Amino acid sequence: MGVVEISVREARQSWFRRLDLAFWAIWAALPVVVWLAYLRSTTASASIAASLGPDQVKCAGLVANPLEMSRPGQLLFWTLFALQLSFFAVLIGILHRMVHRFARGRIFASETLQGVWWMGIILVIWPFIDLITSNAVAYALHEIGDVKFFLPSYNVDIGTIAGGMFLMALKFVIEHAILLQSENELTI
Structure with missing residues (x-):
């Protein structure tokens, strides 16, 4: 019986199917990651204090523990926590949808280009949104007294x-390459 060789396209499809499964594993692990982030946020001052010398332990009290905050402070802190978590969830979601399309053989589809475009937009504006919201929450927590x-x-x-700018530029390059390919196919 001879060895059956698979084409390059089938090998890539197989790789994308495995990557699609890996994304499902990431989604399954997301609750654990959120729980670990929660633990890190609520036990930061204790872990910092444990790593400091006796003279520096007083400084560990400067790190706020959200469980010791007032009710409005906790609401602000956990809202910021959810906002930052949602940023990563949206990016993973867009990327997973793209990989899922690739696994089905639809690599140069318009939805893929839109996914690349939106990932670029999100990556460009996120640092500014994060900076503004983090400073606003920190100021509000200071005003509340937490x-x-x-x-x-x-x-x-x-x-x-x-x-993000690279992804936005990449979207236009791929779009232009698709247009050139379709024009080339029409002339042949």
Whole structure:
């Protein structure tokens, strides 16, 4: 019996099917990741205090524990937590939909290009949204009295913005390549 060789296209389809299954595993693990993030958020001051020397333990009290905040403070903190979590869930969702299409053989579909475009837009605007909301929540927590000090952050993640701009440009390059291919097919 001879060895059956699979084509390059079938090998890629198989790889995309495995990647699609990996995304389902990511979705299944999401509750565990959220739980670990919750634990990290609520036990940060204790873990920081454990790693400090006796003279530095007082500084660990500066890290706010959301479980010790007032009710409005907890609402603000967990709303920001959910907003930041939803950013990653949306990106994973868009990417999973694209991989799912690839697994079914629809690589250069218009939905794929729209997914790349939206991922680029989200990556470009997210650092600004995160900066504004984080500073607003930190200021509100300071005004409520749940946080002792308010230090505004001015850090904008330039790498995320650059990645988003790259994806937006990539969308146009792929769109142009599809147009050239269709024109080429019409002339033959």
